[in-house]
Amino acid sequence: MSVSEEGHAVGLFGGTFDPVHQGHLDLARHVLDRCRLDRLLFIPAPLPPHKRQPAASFAHRVAMIEAALAECPGDSGCLRCSCVEQNLPLPSYTIHTVEALIKAQGGHRFFLIIGADSLLDLPHWHRIDQLLALVNLIVVNRDRITTDKVDMALGSLDASFKFDAQHGLWIGRGERTVEYLDDIELPVSSSSIREELAQGKVPAMLPPAVFDYIKQYHLYGWRAPL
Template sequence: MSDRAPLGVFGGTFDPVHVAHLRLAEEAREALGLARVRWLPAGLPWHRDALRTAPEHRLAMVQAAVAGNPAFEVDAREALAHAPGYTVDTLAALRAELGDELPLVLILGADAFARLHTWHRWRALFGLTHIGLATRAGQAVDASALQPALAAELQARSRDAAHLRTAPAGAIVRFDMTPLAVSATDIRARLARGESGRYLLPDAVLEYIRRHRLY
């Protein structure tokens, strides 16, 4: 048993990190009662095509974006590994460092969750972490659209946020997120056309992009 505020874990390519990422992490922190959110910029994700932006730049942009929030912290291990990594291995490493009792919550959007069954050793994730599943306000997850084994896990493991403090791992907790139609793909295209990224990206990230001539 545990009665400690959970640590959120938020991974992604963050190419670049933008306001919707920041808002999702903040709403997860509030809705799920997280003590902190640890951001994990990916290095060379095995399930994605090669990224055009070097891990060191994506890491630096995340560090710049979260610098003003004391509840956010950045973990550089994946970004600096220079090798493809798996979430399950990262979480196992976190467990080894933080112990078996601290609740962990892996923050996922609905699209990422729908592909969870394609992740390496995906069932092992539930022994390492809870999952905080972000859904659009007022909309339920369509279990019939999920792969059957994943749908079964969602049905069996769904709990409310209060459960997160009582166990270190194993639950799926849904929470509402503010829908923001902001995407890294669109931002990269805008910047490539010479258009403004202001108000889509934190000012510190925009300055980093300008200084290093990214995108």
């Protein structure tokens, strides 16, 4: 982002995106609109903590994200792909990503997008206290986790978080906020899409440009049916 964009609200949507699919795009658009963000960054991880090595290379996954976003001209550049984690230490801890973005793009307000299941696991995240001091959280419904459970999880994580009924979000120390979106769910894992591709099928949730890229480079074991 340019200096003229300083002070914008920027969403951070991390993951393997192996491959990116329509569920990811729908969620990104929903969060962008619902939370009134100026930008939302897809941030593919070279090697996420506690997960296996992605099936496709980092370069391929970046190219697929860019191909998918190129098919969304109506978003006017609000959805972008960031390769910030490419040169960071492995595994791809979120705190390193946020610190790198702040160093490069200081002045923005960053909103980390996570699933409700990940919220419950936050106490085990690397340098979680420092991370919470740097970002606001946008928590997306997953596994039907209720608002009460979100409230309990935040309270155990940081007692300063209190629910503000007027604004419909939690506010903690340093005016950091947590917003819970229960009107959309995090998309299903990309594993089912990889399985369909390996069987020579055309997954319904795969954007055409991404499918064309997969066919071109024969990713995920895809072969045209005889």
